[in-house]
Amino acid sequence: MPKKTGYHKIQKPSKVRKNTHQVERQLQLPFQPLFMRIKNTDNRDKTKRYGNIAIKILAVSVLIIATLLISSAYHRSIFENASSNLSLKYKEVNPSSIDDIIEALEIEEQNLFQDDKSTSINDELYDLYEEDLPEDNHVSEDKTVHKPQNTSPLITIVIDDMGINVKRTKEISSLQYPITASFLTYANNLKSQIAVSKANGQEIMAHLPMEPQVMQNFTSKMLTTTMSDTEVKQTLKEMLDLFSNIVAVNNHMGSKFTEDKHRMSIVMEELAERNLIFLDSKTTSHSASAEEAAHFGVKLVERNVFLDNKDDFNYIMGQLRQTEEIARTRGHAIAIGHPKEQTYLTLKAWLPTLKEKGIRLVPLSKMVKLIQ
Secondary structure (H helix, E strand, O other): OEEEEEOOOOOHHHHHHHHHHHHHHHHHHHHHHHHHHHHHHHHHHHHHHHHHHHHHHHHHHHHHHHHHHHHHHHHHHHHOOOOOOHHHHHHHOOOHHHHHHHHHHHHHHHHHHHHHOOOOOHHHHHHHHHOOOOOOOOOOOOOOOOOOOOOOOEEEEEEEEEEOOHHHHHHHHHHOOOOOEEEEEOOOOOHHHHHHHHHHHOEEEEEEEEEOOOOOOOOOEEEEEOHHHHHHHHHHHHHHOOOOOEEEEEEEEEEOHHHHHHHHHHHHHHHHHOOOEEEEEEOOOOOHHHHHHHHHOOEEEOOOOEOOOOOOOHHHHHHHHHHHHHHHHHEEEEEEEOOHHHHHHHHHHHHHHHHHHOEEEEEEHHHHHHOO
């Protein structure tokens, strides 16, 4: 009797198993060529399939490398041709950070120094980090502001956005008149640039980036309406700590942020602790700055005229004349400009005429003392 296994299956004798294997092999012999062809076909299919995958991977890799090379060459061509309508090229590629714009300005300055035929930096670059400014001349009805007695009409000229365009900043800083230079918090070599302005008798302000209604290529260090109270306070402190011995600040852009009553209250609380004046650039007619400044006891004044929405000598001179008229009517006026080529040239021509016109140019802090 066959021996049972542990699983109670009948185990065939070895001789029977051997004969069975021989029969199976004999039965397979006629079909061996067919089995070989099937096997070879499977191998060829696998080889073909793997080959197709490899080709696809190679094609994608080549495409990625080509895209990176083309992108790199395109951006490099933008920088290399910075003196040739660079700002328009930048609008097309939408630079990702303020560092791109600063780099473009630096390259354009280098081109200017190397090319005797170049006479100016493309001031349209300001469109890349400045929001559209209102054309209106703003005259407030603030009852805390009064017409100064027994004095000539007073004018304060504030130049915003100082420190980004190094060449233009140097030009404005060279004007030996008591203008007020408002330096952006993210400018490079901030202390050394400020020192030049101070040496020529200019007052220094902090120009604080605040969220505009339409975001574009602006610094990440900006006060925004999405920040928590702690974030607003911490970011503001970091900005202000970049400066020493300043007496005032004003908003860079900020058409959205200055309308946020709650967050402007946080700003005013910090300014009150530091005894700083706030100049509202009035990039929006719905600013909450005045109300919150009054609540915290912060001295506040407002911009009357924007000088250089057009970088044109005659336009800017016309805006300066309007500033004069406001000063003669109200006793004082505050105008804001930017370090652009035509702004510099117009101020250079206009400033020496003030004495004969009987108009007194004063820095912002002195203006505030005289009218409040």
